[in-house]
Amino acid sequence: MSENFPTQRRRRILDRVRANGAVKVAQLAEEFGVSHMTVRRDLDRLVKDGELHKVHGGALLQESASAEEPGFQRKSTLQLPQKAAIARAAAQMVEPGMSISLTSGTTTYEVARLLRAVPGLTIVTNSPRIADLLQDAPAAGQTVQLTGGLRTVSDALVGPLATAALRTLHVDRCFMGVHGFSVQDGITTPNMLEVEVNRLFLERCDSRVVVADSSKWCLAGLYSSAPLHEIDTLVSDDGLDETAVEELRQHIENLKIEKVVES
Known part of the structure; x- marks a missing residue:
């Protein structure tokens, strides 16, 4: 499946976060048919790129910083x-x-x-x-x-x-x-x-x-x-x-x- 290619998979992960506000490692691993470790590596890359903010068991959009007040x-x-x-x-x-x-x-x-x-x-x-x-x-x-x-x-x-x-x-x-x-x-x-x-x-x-x-x-x-x-x-x-x-x-x-x- 195309989601198994890292770049495409990370793009799909980012789409999920933008749509839902947050993602969970376990849900992504099941959806894409990859290991939890693979998903964590994808999230780490997206965090490094400034796209996401990691939380326990998943990630949020980077804009959810501690001092930002969402509307x-x-x-x-x-x-x-x-x-x-x-x-x-x-x-x-x-x-x-x-x-x-x-x-x-x-x-x-x-x-x-x-x-x-x-x-x-x-x-x-x-x-x-x-x-x-x-x-x-x-x-x-x-x-x-x-x-x-x-x-x-x-x-x-x-x-x-x-x-x-x-x-x-x-x-x-x-x-x-x-x-x-x-x-x-x-x-x-x-x-x-x-x-x-x-x-x-x-x-x-x-x-x-x-x-x-x-x-x-x-x-x-x-x-x-x-x-x-x-x-x-x-x-x-x-x-x-x-x-x-x-x-x-x-x-x-x-x-x-x-x-x-x-x-």
Whole structure:
């Protein structure tokens, strides 16, 4: 097959990353019928060429640097089946009448989409997009409270107005999206102003849930919002390998791995 020629194979790998935002070594090895070592050599070459950024078990586009903050629109096109599976699992953790918070992000946006059908919710968010989505939700009795503040590239409201609002609130459960997560760095963000907002979201709730697809594993933003052991539940997808799952279980009490069904 043509994919067995290194140059053509690397071109196909790069196409996969551009389409999906991330690739996994195991998936590429199976698809191209080559060894894991061959795929790793291909990724190393693409990293050397400045095309990719290697992460545990795979690679991302090079533009996903620790200090870069991706925009909402670009992120909303990535890892769609994974985000859908994670959102379904997260939505099952919400009951009518609860008060919850949703941080800004494309995965939490998918959670919010499913919560439109849950009656009697009070939802606090620092995401104008999530607030707009929920404003005319069909379920009766939903209340949406926006925190206010400065708007970041990723459409999160941050800064003094946001932190002041959050300090006056307390909810049953927080659902947090992240730029990256790892054992060493915890949950991270590329935006310094998001750190304090994220910490307050985690402090001002009874239960802390991080929703993050497997491409975020071992991806580190410039700033750490919290160590993993402060998270009650992590909801991710089955793209995490067994080693990653075992590491995470040692630091997080509840780990939910959702099976992804490709559309």
